[in-house]
Amino acid sequence: MRKKALVALFILVAVLSACLFAACNDNGNDGGGEVTVSIADKSVTEVYEGRTLQLAAAKSPESVEVTWATSDAEVATVSESGLVTGVKAGKATISVKVGDETKDSVEITVKPVTVAIDGSETAEIYVTRTVQLTVTKAPADAAITWTSSDDEVATVSENGLVTGVKGGEATITATSGNASDSITVTVKDTVINAAVNADKFDMSGLYQDDAVLSGSQNSFAVFNGEASQYYVASATVKVTAPSGSDTWSRVGISHYNGEKYYGLMLSPGPDFNARKTVTMIVDATGNVEWGTITDRSQVWNQHDLGSIDFADVELTSVRAGNEFYAFINGELYYYENGIDGFTDVDTLPVLNLGSCTAEFGAMAVTYGQESVEEYLATADDSDYYASSDKVIIGDDGTIKFTGASDGTCPLNAKDHAAKSIGAKAMLPAGKEGSVSFDLTIDAVGTRDALPALAVTMNRYDGTYAEARSLVIGQYQAGWTGWNSNGDLNAGIGVPHNYQVDGSDARLEEGETYHITVTRLMNEEGQDNSIKVEDADGNILFEGTWGWHDGYSDRASVSFLCRDLDCTISNIVIA
Numbered sequence: 001m002r003k004k005a006l007v008a009l010f011i012l013v014a015v016l017s018a019c020l021f022a023a024c025n026d027n028g029n030d031g032g033g034e035v036t037v038s039i040a041d042k043s044v045t046e047v048y049e050g051r052t053l054q055l056a057a058a059k060s061p062e063s064v065e066v067t068w069a070t071s072d073a074e075v076a077t078v079s080e081s082g083l084v085t086g087v088k089a090g091k092a093t094i095s096v097k098v099g100d101e102t103k104d105s106v107e108i109t110v111k112p113v114t115v116a117i118d119g120s121e122t123a124e125i126y127v128t129r130t131v132q133l134t135v136t137k138a139p140a141d142a143a144i145t146w147t148s149s150d151d152e153v154a155t156v157s158e159n160g161l162v163t164g165v166k167g168g169e170a171t172i173t174a175t176s177g178n179a180s181d182s183i184t185v186t187v188k189d190t191v192i193n194a195a196v197n198a199d200k201f202d203m204s205g206l207y208q209d210d211a212v213l214s215g216s217q218n219s220f221a222v223f224n225g226e227a228s229q230y231y232v233a234s235a236t237v238k239v240t241a242p243s244g245s246d247t248w249s250r251v252g253i254s255h256y257n258g259e260k261y262y263g264l265m266l267s268p269g270p271d272f273n274a275r276k277t278v279t280m281i282v283d284a285t286g287n288v289e290w291g292t293i294t295d296r297s298q299v300w301n302q303h304d305l306g307s308i309d310f311a312d313v314e315l316t317s318v319r320a321g322n323e324f325y326a327f328i329n330g331e332l333y334y335y336e337n338g339i340d341g342f343t344d345v346d347t348l349p350v351l352n353l354g355s356c357t358a359e360f361g362a363m364a365v366t367y368g369q370e371s372v373e374e375y376l377a378t379a380d381d382s383d384y385y386a387s388s389d390k391v392i393i394g395d396d397g398t399i400k401f402t403g404a405s406d407g408t409c410p411l412n413a414k415d416h417a418a419k420s421i422g423a424k425a426m427l428p429a430g431k432e433g434s435v436s437f438d439l440t441i442d443a444v445g446t447r448d449a450l451p452a453l454a455v456t457m458n459r460y461d462g463t464y465a466e467a468r469s470l471v472i473g474q475y476q477a478g479w480t481g482w483n484s485n486g487d488l489n490a491g492i493g494v495p496h497n498y499q500v501d502g503s504d505a506r507l508e509e510g511e512t513y514h515i516t517v518t519r520l521m522n523e524e525g526q527d528n529s530i531k532v533e534d535a536d537g538n539i540l541f542e543g544t545w546g547w548h549d550g551y552s553d554r555a556s557v558s559f560l561c562r563d564l565d566c567t568i569s570n571i572v573i574a
Contacts, residue, residue: 036060037103039096046109047076047086048139050177053108055082057096066103069095076110086110088178113179114138117172124186125154125164126207128194133160133183135174142176149173154185164188191363192351193222212361216241218286218354220254220261223365225348227258230372233317233349233365239310242268242356248278249355253317255324255347259283262342263317264326264334268310268356275305277333281341282352314362317349318379320372323423325379332380337423383425383571384418384558391418391561399568401453401561404445411447413454413488413560418568420556425573427457429553433519437571440512444474445563450491452562455517457528458484460554468547469560470517470530475506477532479545488560498532498540505540507532513540519555524548526555 040056047053055078057066068078075090084094089112095105116136125131133156135144146156149171156162156172167189173182190206192213200219205212213221223233233253242249247269254263262281269275281289308329316327322343326334351360366375386393388410390403399418403409410416420426427433435455444451452473459466467484471477471492480493498505507513513534520527529544559568 034060035064035098037064037066037096037098039094039104039106042106045106046111047084048111048142049086049088049113049179051086051139053084053086055084055094055096055106057082057104064098067097069097069102071095076108084108088112111138113142113177115142115144115174115176115179115181117174117181117183119183122184122186123162124188125162127164127166127187127189129207130161130163131185133162133172133174135160135181137176137179142179145175147173147175153187189224191224191365193224196222210361211363212359213351213363214357214359215353216357220256220282220350220352221360222256223349223351223363225365225367227346227348228367229319229321229344229346230369231319231349231365231367232372232375235315235351235360235363237313237315238359238361239268239313240357240359242270242272244270246270246355247274250278250280251313251315251353251356251358252351253315253326254280254282254350254352255317255319255342256350257342257345257347260289260341261350261352262339263324263352265352265354266308266313266315266328272310275308277305277328279334279336281339286354316379318372318375319347319349320369320376325376327379330380332382332385332421335421335424337426381424382421384420387415387417387419390416393418397569397571399559399571400442401564401566401568402442404447404451404561404563404565405443407445407447409445409561409563411563413562414484416562417558417560419558423554423556425557426460427519427555427557427573430521432521433574434516435557435571435573436514436516438512438569439472439507439515440567440569441474441507441509441564442567443509443565445565448563450474450476450562451564452492453564453566453568454480454488454560454562455515455530456484456488456558456560457519457555458558459551460556466551468526468528468555470528472507472515472530472532474564475504477530477541479528479530479547481547481549488562494545496541496543500534500538500540505534507540511535520544521552522548525550525552 037057037059040058068082070076070078071093076092077085078094089110091109093105093107095102118134123131146160148154148156153168154162154164154170162172162185164187167187170185171182172185173180192206194203197219200217201213201215201221237251248267250265250267252263252265254261260281260283265278265280267276314329318325322338324336384393390409392400450473452471454469454471456467456469467482469480476492476495476497478492478495480489482489516531518529525548527548531542532540
């Protein structure tokens with residue numbers, strides 16, 4: 001029995017060994033034939049980063065098992081099913097194997113995904129405006145993701161449409177996979193706030209480098225920026241079609257406190273025929289409060305307004321703390337130190353117009369105390385301006401009246417004057433002040449019965465048109481009160497003869513005299529005194545009028561001349 005069992009065991013082992021040898025010898029080829037394996041299609045050998053390429057093995061017999069391998073997994077990987085995935089640009093060999101034997105291979109090129117934003121590396125747009133960005137990309141169907149570095153400055157849609165939100169810079173990036181490209185977008189704010197009174201102006205021209213703003217309704221347009229007490233705002237303006245019936249057609253750059261705006265207005269008058277300036281406080285509905293210093297006391301038909309070309313006028317408005325300046329064509333027309341409702345209140349500069357059609361251009365604003373001080377350091381800050389070309393104001397403050405000797409100067413004293421710019425030549429409220437100067441008589445004219453110089457004090461507050469003049473003639477001095485809307489009274493209202501040691505005297509041509517005018521103050525209001533001295537210290541006249549008119553607020557000082565050539569120097573206001 002044991003012998004039979006042992007034989008059977010040997011037979012079983014032999015059969016199993018034969019089977020195992022046969023299997024290993026033909027790798028599963030039941031028929032015992034040759035095994036063949038190859039990559040089925042080698043016509044496509046490129047793939048993009050992040051994309052896939054399916055390879056297949058042609059094999060015989062079909063049951064043979066294969067494995068896939070890559071020469072560089074950092075360039076391309078391959079799955080157990082032959083799916084090749086591009087990882088990064090380069091070349092990798094993909095092989096198909098049976099066991100350890102490589103049966104076939106193919107070199108795969110991994111191509112980089114590329115994204116390039118079309119155009120330059122920068123772009124400019126205005127707030128609320130858009131720019132459409134496009135890309136050149138590979139592959140052509142690559143999905144692009146758009147992002148903005150600062151959505152508060154500029155946003156970008158999923159299609160690359162960039163919208164300006166506020167002034168500044170933002171980086172717009174287009175990304176696909178590992179590829180990206182960026183562009184710097186500068187968002188420019190309009191110089192004028194296009195959201196304020198947009199129904200009153202044509203603001204379409206603001207969105208360009210040479211911005212323009214036009215309108216014909218009584219309104220105002222606000223400069224962009226944060227309300228401040230220091231700024232310089234400027235613009236050029238072309239005025240057309242002023243009202244033929246409204247004497248106060250006007251343009252200007254004013255100061256807006258959130259409820260009202262205040263400043264100097266330039267008026268062409270009806271059909272350009274009554275040019276003048278005036279200060280106004282205007283509320284949002286257009287109601288006007290007339291300023292206390294107006295054209296009547298500062299620049300009534302003066303400053304050579306007749307020569308202004310209303311097709312091209314340059315306006316500049318400056319706020320320096322509580323000092324307000326208005327320049328026209330670079331010349332100081334108006335100055336004010338403090339105004340109710342605007343003093344110590346942050347404001348914004350505004351363009352305003354009324355009863356005319358106007359187009360504003362070259363609009364600009366700079367904020368900050370340093371910018372203001374830089375501008376004023378070179379701006380016209382004259383204490384006085386000349387109302388005719390026969391009045392010459394020197395850099396040292398000397399005022400020279402000419403034209404009497406040859407009859408070429410205006411006889412109307414208002415038109416032959418050196419007038420003050422508001423508080424630049426101001427006597428204070430409620431207390432005494434004085435004006436002193438040296439007067440040299442150059443020539444006495446023959447067209448007026450009493451050639452004279454008038455030292456004039458205009459009411460600065462309240463009844464602005466009322467003036468008091470201290471008149472200095474060749475033989476007499478005295479006082480006169482008058483309405484500065486009209487002409488200076490003829491002669492001297494209350495005359496007093498010059499005398500030295502009891503004898504009559506006069507102001508001689510070629511001689512210099514020292515004049516002191518004092519504004520007196522008591523409970524009944526203002527009064528004035530005048531003293532005229534010759535070069536030897538002799539007092540030719542000294543006296544006080546005694547009018548006490550109840551007025552005690554500020555008074556602005558100017559010099560008016562009537563048919564007299566003279567030079568005023570060493571002016572001191574104290």
